[in-house]
Amino acid sequence: MDLPFGVNFIGIGAAAPPTSLSNHDLTALVETSDEWIRTRTGIENRRIATPDLTLTDLATTAAQAALTQADIDPASLDLVILATSTPDDLFGSASVIQARIGAAHAVAFDLTAACSGFIFGLVTASQYLQTGTYKRALVIGADILSRWVDWQDRRTCILFGDGAGAMIIEAAPTLENALLGFELRSDGRLNHHLTLAYQPKPQALAHTQIGQGTYHPIVMNGQEVYRFAVTQVPEVITKTLHRANLTAADIDWLVLHQANQRILDSVAQRLEIPKEKVISNLANYGNTSAASIPLALAESIEKGKIKPGHVIATAGFGAGLTWGAAIFRWGSDFTI
Ligand code: UT7
Numbered sequence: 001m002d003l004p005f006g007v008n009f010i011g012i013g014a015a016a017p018p019t020s021l022s023n024h025d026l027t028a029l030v031e032t033s034d035e036w037i038r039t040r041t042g043i044e045n046r047r048i049a050t051p052d053l054t055l056t057d058l059a060t061t062a063a064q065a066a067l068t069q070a071d072i073d074p075a076s077l078d079l080v081i082l083a084t085s086t087p088d089d090l091f092g093s094a095s096v097i098q099a100r101i102g103a104a105h106a107v108a109f110d111l112t113a114a115c116s117g118f119i120f121g122l123v124t125a126s127q128y129l130q131t132g133t134y135k136r137a138l139v140i141g142a143d144i145l146s147r148w149v150d151w152q153d154r155r156t157c158i159l160f161g162d163g164a165g166a167m168i169i170e171a172a173p174t175l176e177n178a179l180l181g182f183e184l185r186s187d188g189r190l191n192h193h194l195t196l197a198y199q200p201k202p203q204a205l206a207h208t209q210i211g212q213g214t215y216h217p218i219v220m221n222g223q224e225v226y227r228f229a230v231t232q233v234p235e236v237i238t239k240t241l242h243r244a245n246l247t248a249a250d251i252d253w254l255v256l257h258q259a260n261q262r263i264l265d266s267v268a269q270r271l272e273i274p275k276e277k278v279i280s281n282l283a284n285y286g287n288t289s290a291a292s293i294p295l296a297l298a299e300s301i302e303k304g305k306i307k308p309g310h311v312i313a314t315a316g317f318g319a320g321l322t323w324g325a326a327i328f329r330w331g332s333d334f335t336i
Contacts, residue, residue, distance in 0.1 A: 003130035006177025008332040011072070011168035013065025014298035015058045016047040016161075016285060023158070023230035024223040030154035037158045042261025046161025046286030049144045055088045058164035059142040062294070066138065066166040067101065074101045077168075078134035080108035081125050083141045083290040085196065085319070086148060097140065106138070114194070115257050117141055117290035117316025118182075119326050122167065123182045130179075140166040141290035148196050152261030159259070160218075161286035162176045167295020172332070180311070181244030183236050184324035190228065191223040194319040227315050229263045235324075236268040237315055240325040248273050251302070251327070252310035257317055258282035258292040267315075279305070289318070297330075308329055 022045050023034040033287045037043055049058070059082060067074055079102055082094035089096075099106035112332035113120040118141030125137035151157050172178070196218050200211025205321055233256065241247060256264050261282060268278045281296050290294055293314055300306040308331025317323035 004132050004174065005130050006170040006172045006174045006179070007126045007129045008133065008170050008183055009167060009328055009330055010170050010332050011066040011070025012166065012294060012298045012301055013062045013067070014163065014165040014291075014295045015065065016163040016295070017049040017058065019048050019050055020031070020045050020252070021048045023256045026158055029151055030267035030277055032154045040262070041159060042282055043158065043286045044283045047163060048146045049162045052248045055084060055086055055142055055144050056093050056100065057098050058144070058162070059084075059093070059097050059140045059166070060141065062164035063097060063101050063112050065138055066168050070138065070168040072168065074103045075105055077103040077106040077136050077138050079125055079128055079137040080106045081111050081121040082108070082312065083111045083116050083167040084143055085112055085117070085123040085289060086144045103138065114320055115259065115289045115292065116275045116320065116322040116324050118165065118293045119254045119314065119316040119324045120184060120322070122169070122326055123184060123324070125169050126179050129169060129199065132171070135171045138166060139169060140164060143289035143291055145218065145265055145289050148215060153217070155222055156218050156220050159287045161288050163285055163288035163291035163295050165291050165298055170197070170250060171243045171334070174194055174209060178329040178332070180246065180329065181240045182324065182326040183240045183243065183324065185232070185236060186322045187292050187318045188320065190224070193228070194222045196319070213218050218303065226260070226263065228321060229259065230266045231272070232323050233263070233267045233315050233317055233319055235314055236323055236325045237267070237271060239314070240327050244327050247310070249308065250311055250332040251277065251313045253277055253279055255279045255293055255296050255300070255312055255314040257315065258285065258296055258323060260285045260318070272303035308332070
């Protein structure tokens, strides 16, 4: 369908907690080794939020950095989407961020799609802009999974870290549209492979019962999620390339959800994208869920690797199960 507007991606920012947890630190918690974690995942360190640091704090810092880079007034934002599975408040945290950054005219809401959340948020925001409903949007991917990891479970606790990343998207003339293609998917039949599920405890209440409990820590069938990622991610990127009338050779950078270096290598190999074009920062951050893609983008842009005009293929995948890809051109006429 032809939409009346295009979009430009004009600012990015990221934030991570100052506290690090190394592979060596984890050997004191579970039976594992630095060597096992490095060779199976590529992870060396992860950042962990201390109790005083909130999801809203991290997300606000990332959002402010993105606003500064785009050099825009927060009051000009029409939309704020917070992609997270770990809000400070189950009613949503987006509106608190909206207030803290001074986006007085924006509507703000949370979006949950686990590690695919940033891609789902980017596409959702772009739809509002491309239809002409709104002009400027802020999309944040942020998670503090350390609060929901079972630190006795060596199969999962070695993987995750905390962080936030944010992007400013602006409506543009259709001819300048920088969102070249996207595909979003979910398959709830595979939900049980990766969960952070509510566990009700039945309690008597008047003439009935209620189930007041809490969330059970993350449970993951690693092998199944691995298999899913290395087959579905190349497929969804290939479909997205096709939609965008591009080939893998047109891609300047592959920026995947930073889950496991072996997944990154396998997807790149299947797409015949050379290693030099694959962005990876998971050695330092682990899997930061919805934050991982904007965090990796922000670092590479700051280092000058990704430059305005470069074409980026990005894909998220994870719980739901959900997955999706977006191919876009970075930057507009501003200088970084
Ligand atoms: O963002 C959401 C997306 N999530 C993912 O992308 C995760 C995808 N899955 C993975 O990345 C990998 O499956 C893992 C890194 C989680 C696990 O790697 P694996 O190569 O699939 O290991 P495995 O589960 O097949 O386990 C191999 C062995 C087992 O021992 P036995 O049964 O062979 O004796 C495990 O018990 O490694 C053992 N093991 C460990 N050993 C040392 C599992 N975790 C550890 C550990 N340290 N931390």
